[in-house]
Amino acid sequence: MIGNFTYCNPTKIYFGKNALEGLKEELKKYGKNVLLVYGGGSIKKNGIYEKVVAALKESGKQIFEDGGVMPNPSYAKLCEGISRARAAKADLILAVGGGSVCDYAKAVSVSVHCDEDAWEKYYIRFEEPDCEIVPVGCVLTMVGTGSEMNGGSVITNHEQKLKIGHVFGENVFPKFSILDPEFTFTVPKYQMVSGIYDIMSHILEQYFSGTDDNTSDYISEGLLRSLIHSADIAVEDPHNYEARSNLMWTATWALNTLIAKGKTTDWMVHMLGQAVAAHTDATHGMTLAAVTMPYYTFILPYGTAKFARYAVNVWNVDPAGKSEKEVALEGLSRMEAWMRKIGLVMNISELGATREMLDGMVKSTLIMDGGYKVLTEEDIRSILSASF
Numbered sequence: 447m448i449g450n451f452t453y454c455n456p457t458k459i460y461f462g463k464n465a466l467e468g469l470k471e472e473l474k475k476y477g478k479n480v481l482l483v484y485g486g487g488s489i490k491k492n493g494i495y496e497k498v499v500a501a502l503k504e505s506g507k508q509i510f511e512d513g514g515v516m517p518n519p520s521y522a523k524l525c526e527g528i529s530r531a532r533a534a535k536a537d538l539i540l541a542v543g544g545g546s547v548c549d550y551a552k553a554v555s556v557s558v559h560c561d562e563d564a565w566e567k568y569y570i571r572f573e574e575p576d577c578e579i580v581p582v583g584c585v586l587t588m589v590g591t592g593s594e595m596n597g598g599s600v601i602t603n604h605e606q607k608l609k610i611g612h613v614f615g616e617n618v619f620p621k622f623s624i625l626d627p628e629f630t631f632t633v634p635k636y637q638m639v640s641g642i643y644d645i646m647s648h649i650l651e652q653y654f655s656g657t658d659d660n661t662s663d664y665i666s667e668g669l670l671r672s673l674i675h676s677a678d679i680a681v682e683d684p685h686n687y688e689a690r691s692n693l694m695w696t697a698t699w700a701l702n703t704l705i706a707k708g709k710t711t712d713w714m715v716h717m718l719g720q721a722v723a724a725h726t727d728a729t730h731g732m733t734l735a736a737v738t739m740p741y742y743t744f745i746l747p748y749g750t751a752k753f754a755r756y757a758v759n760v761w762n763v764d765p766a767g768k769s770e771k772e773v774a775l776e777g778l779s780r781m782e783a784w785m786r787k788i789g790l791v792m793n794i795s796e797l798g799a800t801r802e803m804l805d806g807m808v809k810s811t812l813i814m815d816g817g818y819k820v821l822t823e824e825d826i827r828s829i830l831s832a833s834f
């Protein structure tokens with residue numbers, strides 16, 4: 447490990463069956479006014495809403511509701527949320543939902559007391575908050591993003607055709623997160639599988655970079671093995687508590703900053719996926735799955751040794767008698783077969799992308815420089831073209 451770093455994760459986790467019992471303990475720490483943020487209504491169907499509202503009432507809180515947060519939360523919705531939080535004089539923002547709801551809550555939290563335009567400040571100029579930040583707590587209902595224990599907040603601006611994530615610092619991380627694996631049992635299979643791939647992609651974005659011997663990469667390999675094992679079980683048996691709990695905890699560790707320590711990171715699969723989503727509004731994990739094989743096939747020659755290590759340590763490829771490149775390619779093909787088996791979408795046309803959108807998607811792709819090759823616009827065009 448050759449990189450320097452600091453490490454601190456301030457989010458308190460309550461994990462397991464009945465983890466919601468921890469909510470009342472946490473609520474004691476905050477004022478009376480709670481902005482209750484949730485999505486399109488799944489929590490009202492599966493009973494989570496009732497349980498959360500009961501805990502809030504028993505704790506003497508005044509509840510202000512902000513429902514209807516959509517997957518890939520929009521800038522327009524963010525503006526509405528800022529007004530609601532201001533009107534409520536919110537002391538706490540309680541996000542009950544998946545990554546979209548948690549991300550949105552964080553975006554509201556840094557904007558309530560900010561006089562500037564939130565999109566311009568945080569998502570175009572990437573500035574840090576210099577105002578009071580309203581604390582956020584999460585009750586997680588869908589697994590994948592890691593938003594429950596990180597500072598990530600992704601917002602989509604439909605007018606500008608941009609989907610951009612700001613990774614805020616520890617001051618914006620949720621103060622607490624409630625993780626009950628049983629809350630994820632009602633997630634539809636398409637969303638569950640999409641979340642599983644989001645987890646895998648987060649780990650790989652941090653793994654495929656650097657050439658030094660780094661503890662973070664060994665942790666990543668362990669997380670990947672656990673992920674693949676539990677995903678196979680959960681796809682067959684979605685109510686398997688052991689598998690769903692492993693997936694939940696793996697998702698959290700995949701993107702709570704730990705496995706990026708001491709190394710550079712890539713994130714180009716996410717940049718390509720976000721460009722696709724900015725034009726199609728497709729489900730996050732599926733956009734990543736659809737661009738992965740074309741991207742990894744493209745960069746493999748620049749990082750062959752790491753791809754070969756991945757093949758052996760994660761996909762159990764036997765390297766005996768094979769060249770490094772052959773081992774690396776066999777790893778990718780085992781990964782591809784697994785992706786197809788669990789039901790991931792493997793091309794962007796299935797997500798609604800058309801050839802007419804290609805120029806726009808190329809323009810919307812932010813170029814990062816931490817991976818094995820810094821892409822040019824032409825590289826991006828050819829990777830996206832190969833994703834149809």
Ligand code: NZQ
Nearest residue numbers: 485486487488517518544545546587588591593598632633
């Ligand atoms: O809106 P409701 O009705 O609640 O339904 C949601 C939504 O339709 C449903 N759902 C969630 N929990 C459920 C459930 N349905 C039944 N039972 C439950 N228990 O699932 C659908 C998807 O939810 P969403 O929150 O959009 O999914 P996800 O957790 O994948 O979040 C995606 C968002 O997070 C961003 C993505 O870009 C996207 O905007 N990301 C955030 C990151 C971060 N904070 O670090 C990193 C990621 O890379 C990602 O970019």
Ligand code: ZN
Nearest residue numbers: 591644648716
């Ligand atoms: Zn992601």
